[in-house]
Amino acid sequence: MHELSIAMSIVDLAQEEVDRRSGAKIKAVHLRLGLLSGVVKDALLFSYEMACADTCLEGSRLVVEEVPVIVFCRDCDAQRPVHSTQMFCCSHCGTPTGEVVQGKELMVVGLEVEE
């Protein structure tokens, strides 16, 4: 359970942006969360509220976009999704592949601020 420390990093990161933008009021933080990031969405949402307490982000929302795992299949010479994180093979031809091209994201992509 390291979601609380991740949530606190999100708050720090947003706080830096607020400072840079002379105190804009943040309504929501938008996040891209890969299924292989090692972070659980529900635990993160729960921790976020606690991490925001007594900061300029208190009352803001965390909007999480879950990013599916995409692998590169050499046989198809194409990027393909996997059926599940228990089965790393091409969803098209079934060839096993460990070349992950997407799914490890843990990234703040946007801040919704009040005008």
Place this chain on the structure above:
Amino acid sequence: MSPKTRMIEVRENILKQNDIAARALRQRFQDAEVFVVSMVSSPGAGKTALLEKILTVLRTQFRVAALVGDLATENDAVRLARSHAPVKQIITGTVCHLEAAMVEKALEEWKLNQLDFLFIENVGNLVCPSSYDLGEDLRLVLMSVSEGEDKPLKYPTIFNSADVALITKMDLAAAVEFDSVTANGNIQTVRPGMAVFEVSAKSDSGMEEFLTFLQSRRTVRATATTRE
């Protein structure tokens, strides 16, 4: 009417502080020509026993040292000190994983260019360590024969963050009716192509092959660095 909102685009990696620290460590390791191997597993999979064996054997030919992470106690460092290699404990308190900054701090007084191998034993945890790069050259994930052949399926993320898998406590394989084919099959489904070694730190089975592999990976890294 509620005030209008607008969207500001940012692209910031949440773990950027850790990634920056890990990148700096990797560069330091490379400059000092020390090959760094980290170990992750569930608690009790045999990281410390394996590391004690690795340090004892490699120490006869190489300059080796280790950092060990735990929530509390210096027991592991005391155990590993029996190998006579330099060992330092990192006590994380309540933190369930090692972060690059903790490794950096632990190495403050160490002269890295006087080492050939540095081992970093992470806190026993198959979840959180997967998100944190420590600047290592090679990450080992361990599972012991008594944990169940489906461990890789239950924790695909950590297997995906590692380079090599070790199946430990092979001396107990028969007693716990360990199914090697199924376990290896499961590792390959979550991480196709992953190198796997079946070892026992107690009986030494598989250890020679694994240690030869570690040495060859160090040589490969050294050659690649020289060419750059």
